Amino acid sequence: MSNEPSHFIWYELMTTDVEAAAVFYGAVVGWSAGPSGQPGQDYRQWSIAGETIGGLMAIPPDTTGTGMPPVWAGYVNVEDVDASVASLTAAGGAVHMAPWSIPGVGRMALVSDPQGALFYVMAPTGEGRSPSFDPERPGHGAWNELHTIEWRAAMDFYGAQLGWRASDAVDMGPMGAYQLFNDGGGDIGGMFNSAAVPRPMWLYYFRVDDITAAKARVEAAGGAVLDGPSPVPGGGWILRARDPQGALFALTGPNLG
Numbered sequence: 001m002s003n004e005p006s007h008f009i010w011y012e013l014m015t016t017d018v019e020a021a022a023v024f025y026g027a028v029v030g031w032s033a034g035p036s037g038q039p040g041q042d043y044r045q046w047s048i049a050g051e052t053i054g055g056l057m058a059i060p061p062d063t064t065g066t067g068m069p070p071v072w073a074g075y076v077n078v079e080d081v082d083a084s085v086a087s088l089t090a091a092g093g094a095v096h097m098a099p100w101s102i103p104g105v106g107r108m109a110l111v112s113d114p115q116g117a118l119f120y121v122m123a124p125t126g127e128g129r130s131p132s133f134d135p136e137r138p139g140h141g142a143w144n145e146l147h148t149i150e151w152r153a154a155m156d157f158y159g160a161q162l163g164w165r166a167s168d169a170v171d172m173g174p175m176g177a178y179q180l181f182n183d184g185g186g187d188i189g190g191m192f193n194s195a196a197v198p199r200p201m202w203l204y205y206f207r208v209d210d211i212t213a214a215k216a217r218v219e220a221a222g223g224a225v226l227d228g229p230s231p232v233p234g235g236g237w238i239l240r241a242r243d244p245q246g247a248l249f250a251l252t253g254p255n256l257g
Contacts, residue, residue: 006163006183009122009130010075011046011054011141011204014068015245018042018058021070024243027221028214029206029251030139038102048139053132060097070247072204073110074144075120076162077130081107084121088113088161113157115149117200133188135207142252143205144189151179151191170233196240197248203240205250211237212257229255 015021022033022044033044033056046054059068078084081099089095092114099109106124113119124130134140148154158164158181167187170178178192197203208214211229218225218241226248228239237255242248 007077007130008074008133008141008144008183008188009077009124010120010132011206012073012075012120013046013054013056013070013247014059014073015056015070015243015247016059017245018044018056021056021243021245021247024221024223028217028223029208038105049137051131051140053140070243070245071118071201072247072249073118073120074141074202074204075108075122078121078123078162081109081121081123084161085109085111088121088157091157091161093157093161113148113154113200115154115200117146117148117154117202119202138207138209138253140207141204142207143250145203145205145250146189146191146200147194147197147203148191148200149193151177151193154191155179155181201248203248203250205238205252208251208253210256211239211251211253212255214251214253215239218251231255 013021025031031046031048033046036043036045044056045052046056085095085099088111094112095109097110099107101107104125106122108120108122110120132141135142146154155166164181164183167180167182172178176193178190180187180190182188215225215229222244224242226240226242229237232238236252238250238252240250
């Protein structure tokens, strides 16, 4: 994984049916879901073309009482997890799983921003750059989108806590502004005030080879396409979807259909 703070370094699906999710995303995105080797836990890893980009697990028992639905969560690299947790809680965020360590993997915590969107902070073990976010490669993370209540407050929060920087703001007419942000390099995502989701959340886009073919795969595998495919600035196409267990996700890629 990467040792560069503020980067997205892992994508994780927490779900109610691990086996069914492995079959669904294997058909739709092309991932294989292999064992992680973590003792005493059925934690699987998403891989494509020999690279591991994320994980798959059942919704943790200590969060089931909170009514957590199936959800995708992104991991953001920080230098010190405990210091990051202390800082973000002081800024109005919340802790859902207190910091813990996995030997040979790193230290992490499940948190949320002041408006309730879940994400992980992690200080990984090892050197090098994580391949999880690579917008041009099928099967990798390609965009990170925050659906929120007040994007200006969210941008201030993430800027202070993770070092993200606002770049261009795209005028979406009646929907308001769509604020792009970066982690010191090119843009990695956007945030906006959204009424399209039941609560503030992160929506993760994964790259596919053909958006029209991917739409057909989602529907054939039992998922639901919520909108799209639709063109976006820059020549790409997107669709937003829900998997059979209810987790929201999105896909992006060329339209060859």
